[in-house]
Amino acid sequence: MSDNRYVEIANLTKAYPNPFGQDVAVVKDFNLILRKGEVVSVIGHSGCGKSTVLTMLAGLNPISSGSLVVDGREVAGPGPDRAVVFQAPCLLPWMTTFENVMLGVKQVYPHGTPAERRQICEYYLSIVGLADSMRKYPREMSGGMQQRVGIARAIALRPRMLLLDEPFGRLDSLTRMDLQDVILEILDREKITTVVITHDVDEAIYMADRVCMMTNGPEASVGQVLEIPFERPRIRADVLDHPNYYDFRACLLSFLEKQEHNKSSHVEAFEERQRQERELQTSASDRQLETEPASV
Numbered sequence: 455m456s457d458n459r460y461v462e463i464a465n466l467t468k469a470y471p472n473p474f475g476q477d478v479a480v481v482k483d484f485n486l487i488l489r490k491g492e493v494v495s496v497i498g499h500s501g502c503g504k505s506t507v508l509t510m511l512a513g514l515n516p517i518s519s520g521s522l523v524v525d526g527r528e529v530a531g532p533g534p535d536r537a538v539v540f541q542a543p544c545l546l547p548w549m550t551t552f553e554n555v556m557l558g559v560k561q562v563y564p565h566g567t568p569a570e571r572r573q574i575c576e577y578y579l580s581i582v583g584l585a586d587s588m589r590k591y592p593r594e595m596s597g598g599m600q601q602r603v604g605i606a607r608a609i610a611l612r613p614r615m616l617l618l619d620e621p622f623g624r625l626d627s628l629t630r631m632d633l634q635d636v637i638l639e640i641l642d643r644e645k646i647t648t649v650v651i652t653h654d655v656d657e658a659i660y661m662a663d664r665v666c667m668m669t670n671g672p673e674a675s676v677g678q679v680l681e682i683p684f685e686r687p688r689i690r691a692d693v694l695d696h697p698n699y700y701d702f703r704a705c706l707l708s709f710l711e712k713q714e715h716n717k718s719s720h721v722e723a724f725e726e727r728q729r730q731e732r733e734l735q736t737s738a739s740d741r742q743l744e745t746e747p748a749s750v
């Protein structure tokens with residue numbers, strides 16, 4: 455498998471039925487290729503289909519058509535090779551930090567000795583800054599600390615891909631910046647191919663090698679992809695001082711504004727097409743009824 459096409463998302467489409475029984479493609483013909491170790495952020499307006507793409511990549515949401523290939527293999531369901539971190543860490547409340555991480559580690563290292571598994575948990579919890587909180591329960595920790603556990607739990611699986619769905623969305627801006635750096639440090643060390651979904655243009659630029667901008671749904675797809683050629687490891691002050699930083703920011707903001715501006719005409723055109731399809735279907739079934747012989 456070529457490292458240049460580590461993840462291949464080709465014509466990915468997801469449709470849900472509407473109240474008239476018609477299929478509505480939330481995402482349609484979404485195309486993106488990720489190199490091994492690349493970090494791509496996905497940005498787009500709320501409801502455009504970002505989480506839909508991510509859950510399909512995670513194998514948690516069946517695709518309607520197209521294809522999803524990771525490291526030469528079609529995605530056929532969830533697996534520890536693709537770890538996911540959601541906005542809320544979803545920790546088991548009756549387990550300690552350590553036990554929450556151990557839960558996944560046991561599955562991924564079934565033949566490891568208890569001591570080896572313990573070392574893995576301790577290592578990843580210390581990387582996210584929780585060396586002193588391993589015996590704490592989720593209720594004893596702040597939102598930021600809980601999210602750190604979620605990150606440790608995901609990384610401890612040693613995944614080939616990391617899928618982050620607005621992982622810092624609920625956190626204050628200082629904790630958010632702190633955790634961005636925690637993740638970037640891990641990614642620099644472990645070179646995990648990563649998709650990070652975000653609403654935040656600064657986060658999208660700071661974290662990623664490329665930013666994928668999604669058009670508004672229905673039938674959302676990749677509108678534009680922006681290369682972020684800043685050096686790694688990223689140093690926040692240097693990134694903010696970079697002469698191109700504000701051009702990149704302006705590019706993302708202008709794309710998002712354009713999407714917002716065209717929103718109502720896009721939705722109206724889509725609804726009109728669906729109405730026409732319904733009319734065609736109704737008249738076709740009327741014609742069929744007229745030509746069918748009456749039953750006795």
Ligand SMILES: Nc1ncnc2c1ncn2[C@@H]1O[C@H](COP(=O)(O)OP(=O)(O)OP(=O)(O)O)[C@@H](O)[C@H]1O
Nearest residue numbers: 470471480498499500501502503504505506507671
């Ligand atoms: N199970 C479902 N059945 C029907 N429609 C769905 C389902 N899941 C999602 N949708 C619709 O798909 C669209 C995309 O949803 P998705 O959650 O992927 O958006 P998003 O870009 O992640 O939004 P946000 O930024 O608010 O998290 C939305 O219009 C949503 O209503």
Ligand SMILES: [Mg+2]
Nearest residue numbers: 504505506619
């Ligand atoms: Mg979402």
